[in-house]
Amino acid sequence: MQYQPSQPEKWDIETDVVVVGFGAAGVAAAVTAHDLGAEVVILEKAPEGQEGGNTRVAGQGYLNTSSVDKAIAYLTALCGDYTVPEAMVKVWAEEMCQNNAWLESLGGDPQEHQHQPVGIEFPELPGSDCVHKFHDGPTYGYSLTWKRFESLVKQRPIPIFYETPGRALIQHDLTKEILGVKAQQGDAFIYVKARRGVVLTCGGFENNQEMIRNYLPGVPYCYTSGTPYNEGDGITMAMSVGADLWHMNNYAGPSMALKVPEVRTTFSMQSLHFSKIIPGGMIVVGPDAKRFTDEKYKTCHGKVPVNGRWMPLSTPCPMFLIFDHAMFSAGPLYDKNPSHGWTQIIERYDWSEDNRAELAKGWIKTADTISALASVVGLDPTTLDDTVSRWNHHCEAEHDAEFGRTLMLAPIVDAPFYAVELSPSMLNTQGGPRRNEKGQIVRPNGTPIPRLYSAGELGSIYSYLYQGTGNIGECLAFGRVSGRHAAAETPWQ
CATH class of the missing domain: 3.50.50.60 (FAD/NAD(P)-binding domain)
Structure with a gap:
């Protein structure tokens, strides 16, 4: 040395x-x-x-x-x-x-x-x-x-x-x-x-x-x-x-958040907060276009129980938040209220109330169908179609048979559809x-x-x-x- x-x-x-x-x-x-x-x-x-x-x-x-x-x-x-x-x-x-x-x-x-x-x-x-x-x-x-x-x-x-x-x-x-x-x-x-x-x-x-x-x-x-x-x-x-x-x-992590080159630190999406209930349907998928966790699960500073041990939350990269127009039109996807976080308090990025400025920047991707949205973000269209269909069936049954999610059991049905690439984030x-x-x-x-x-x-x-x-x-x-x-x-x- x-x-x-x-x-x-x-x-x-x-x-x-x-x-x-x-x-x-x-x-x-x-x-x-x-x-x-x-x-x-x-x-x-x-x-x-x-x-x-x-x-x-x-x-x-x-x-x-x-x-x-x-x-x-x-x-x-x-x-x-x-x-x-x-x-x-x-x-x-x-x-x-x-x-x-x-x-x-x-x-x-x-x-x-x-x-x-x-x-x-x-x-x-x-x-x-x-x-x-x-x-x-x-x-x-x-x-x-x-x-x-x-x-x-x-x-x-x-x-x-x-x-x-x-x-x-x-x-x-x-x-x-x-x-x-x-x-x-x-x-x-x-x-x-x-x-x-x-x-x-x-x-x-x-x-x-x-x-x-x-x-x-x-x-x-x-x-x-x-x-x-x-x-x-x-x-x-x-x-x-x-x-x-x-x-x-x-x-102290990871969580899942948006990171863009224009801003030095991450944006925490409101729909992924454990306690927030947002209208519309959403899931998170990995690079195989499949879900991998309960998206509304409250971690203990990024740790989750796995086979009797606490382990970091799995974050297969790249990850994508998939959601419908009902969520997109319900209000800003990001809470800019300066309560905590570097982006909120120091960067003070002024996220648009209707999300359209971020859509225009390319931070949010959109398409008229789930298959087309998959192609836009580089996922397999057939697999993402199947994943969304399976999620919608879980919502109809009021039971997430895959990961046991209990919050925001709303189907992804309201076109057009949207995607935000998520990254692992930590404090x-x-x-x-x-x-x-x-x-x-x-x-x-x-x-x-x-x-x-x-x-x-x-x-x-x-x-x-x-x-x-x-x-x-x-x-x-x-x-x-x-x-x-x-x-x-x-x-x-």
């Missing part, structure tokens, strides 16, 4: 702790280190106005557990056979119980989500009743909790350098200590000295197709509904200084450099790389199953852990 640059002749910026990434984990690390007396600088890849990572565009919930012992039992059960060291589980559980107290101590207003215990993703697992999902302030969604997190940094003298991605870690030749970060600004590089430590909080690799092909099972490609700036930078930086990796095959990946209970990034032999820490989705603790709101909760928990330990380092000379 190529050796990273040694200490430069001149440092452009000097500080105690460098935090790479400005999402919830970066906030918690930076605020904690600052409040313990360390000088802190944040390097952020996105331009100002698009910072916040997945935290900004997620549902805005964070996990606060009500019992350390029950949280230990629940996380251990979530891990299944993919065990996480007991010391890590213990620290996670202890810190998760402190998320509300920490936020309140800084002026926040934690409010529990309504409809508990519906938010418990795996209620059958031991300790699950410790799960409590919170957000800041009276309203859920719309980046409001992120705005609280962001304000904690903005209230402090913590410089934020936007459009300044970290590109390499600067490591001492002999001691292997991390001395700082080589970052990019435009076509130039700057060197940022970290007298005490570096904390990587720059997210996963959900917008890096090569890493997706290498690490994620079952998806030849996958597109993000979250920030497009998470391209695995922290993974490559950490690997280059000797870091081990873990949980690289785990991710985030969980894998990255392995960390220990102090937030230190470690080598394959388990020893820490001196002065290098991480938090958040970059090397998340979630190895198998994932509890909703757990990522932002972990960002806060291990952001504090890493911030505390980085601030406690003795400055190097």
Whole structure:
């Protein structure tokens, strides 16, 4: 592996702790280190106005557990056979119980989500009743909790350098200590000295197709509904200084969504939302023109039960949403209300009310018959005709004999007919450099790389199953852990 640059002749910026990434984990690390007396600088890849990572565009919930012992039992059960060291589980559980107290101590207003215990993703697992999902302030969604997190940094003298991605870690030749970060600004590089430590909080690799092909099972490609700036930078930086990796095959997905070249992130189709009932008939087929799942099934963040195991939802590519004119004319296929998701909140694409602008763009295909529609999208006409006919018979019988679907049992009969190509989609990946209970990034032999820490989705603790709101909760928990330990380092000379 190529050796990273040694200490430069001149440092452009000097500080105690460098935090790479400005999402919830970066906030918690930076605020904690600052409040313990360390000088802190944040390097952020996105331009100002698009910072916040997945935290900004997620549902805005964070996990606060009500019992350390029950949280230990629940996380251990979530891990299944993919065990996480007991010391890590213990620290996670202890810190998760402190998320509300920490936020309140800084002026926040934690409010529990309504409809508990519906938010418990795996209620059958031991300790699950410790799960409590919170957000800041009276309203859920719309980046409001992120705005609280962001304000904690903005209230402090913590410089934020936007459009300044970290590109390499600067490591001492002999001691292997991390001395700082080589970052990019435009076509130039700057060197940022970290007298005490570096904390990587720059997210996963959900917008890096090569890493997706290498690490994620079952998806030849996958597109993000979250920030497009998470391209695995922290993974490559950490690997280059000797870091081990873990949980690289785990991710919050897949779902099925529309991805077009004109927009960086995905569109979630309203008809595929578990809880939404849309007039008209629809199914989803794979490249063989056959259905492969209950299209209205509610996954557990992309996981479905298969033969006694939880596995990622099958997404045979390419996939096509097939529907009739009754659905097309019922209203917009995409909900542009800016409650969550990068496309809704940041891109703000103005989807037409009658879907005709998207039809004209070619995002939606149409034909007068199912056979003709199959030819338009490259499917076998006879097979698609048979698949739609079989679906229509299921609707007549009010029973989906193939996949047990119970919602929107409406036949596809109202011509013309339409198709939208769907792609696998996800909010985030969980894998990255392995960390220990102090937030230190470690080598394959388990020893820490001196002065290098991480938090958040970059090397998340979630190895198998994932509890909703757990990522932002972990960002806060291990952001504090890493911030505390980085601030406690003795400055190097």
